Amino acid sequence: MRKIFKKVVAIAASAAMVTGLAACGSSSAPAAGGGKAIENKDIKIGVSIWSSTDVLGSQCKLILDEAAKALGVQVQYVDQGHVSEKVTASVEQLAAAGCQGIVICNSSDTEMTSAIKTCNDNKVYLAQFFRVISKDNSADIYKAATDSPYFVGAVHENEPENGEKLVNILLEKGDRNIGLIGWEQGDATWLGRWEGYKAGVEKWNKDHPDDQAKLSEPQYAGTTSEGGSKAAEALMSADPKLDALIPAGGGGDPLQGAIAAVERAGKTKDIDIVSTDFLPDLGERLANGSMAGESGGHYCDPLIAFMMVYNAIKGNYTGFEGKFNDVPFPYLYVSSADDYKAYEKYFVDQLPYKDEELVEMSKLDFEGLKNAAAKISIEDAAARAGK
Secondary structure (H helix, E strand, C coil): CCCHHHHHHHHCCCCCCEEEECCCCCCEECCHHHCCCEEHHHCEEEEEECCCCCHHHHHHHHHHHHHHHHHCCEEEEEECCCCHHHHHHHHHHHHHCCCCEEEECCCCCCHHHHHHHHHHHHCCEEEEECCCCCCCCCHHHHHHHHHCCCEEEEEECCHHHHHHHHHHHHHHCCCCEEEEEECCCCCHHHHHHHHHHHHHHHHHHHHCCCCCCEECCCEECCCCHHHHHHHHHHHHHHCCCCCEEEECCCCCHHHHHHHHHHHHCCCCCCCEEEEECCCCCHHHHHHHCCCCEEEECCCCHHHHHHHHHHHHHHCCCCCCCCCCCEEECCCEEECCHHHHHHHHHHHHCCCCCCHHHHHHHHCCCHHHHHHHHHCCCHHHHHHHHCC
């Protein structure tokens, strides 16, 4: 069976696209505040995403398209490349297109000031995916989100924990000279992962005074394969003893560029690589040694944000003003080809949710949806597939 994600990447349109998907089916519910019910066929949810065509972005699009089809709603995408001006403009564009709700993967917290204002002005519901506004570092923006009657919440991963787990894979393998590749300076997710990488190395060095590890300052790759390749080349050139690389993320393309650079240098067996965002050929790369481990499998994160916004539009979720709904989402970790096989079966060869399960998910109350997000795992997908 051909991998469904590979087919999606193969047929994806250009990264600058704006697309819409209308699906069959219809249901209605009372609108918020007891207003007129809205039919599902009249609901349009916008998706502001860095790219709907790269490795991770195409996976997100696949599950969101399936959810839209199952619920009978419309979905429209804007690819903004994590360029701040394009991020803020994408929200304006989707609101102008008639979207009643938007899910957004922003680049930095500052962009959310404009996004929240646009949604407040247009009475459009808004939820973050793969991101959360920092309560400590962006207190004013966090307050604006909390005070908004249209900010539904944020779905995100524990990035410091993720970073620490990944760097520990390298340290346990014996790597001591680790090169770091970021994507965009100031990106909140990147900063969280970097915090975790540094914490893992610091703990290792404290516990192993005679076996010290070193983490480089980051080279920045943007979100392109070429950027990842150049960053890896710069790190290899700067440190002949380099024995590991962490391309921190950016959608999967920087990782592919970094792997290619290591392969060109003939150092696949000398430099271990860990990263976040599963590649389509991860199983093969874990087997041949070009990847040492990876976190990922989190492409259902935006599905949860989508369901939150959907229920806000339907009037099922209310009372957002005065609180910040924070929804943690788990990563999956693999460090061998055998680890990957089970993931591949339930998350690559097929989607982890059938249409009827997506419909049932849409009927959960907020706490039920939050619990559904927390339990997503290979084991959970396998159990549901076996029913």
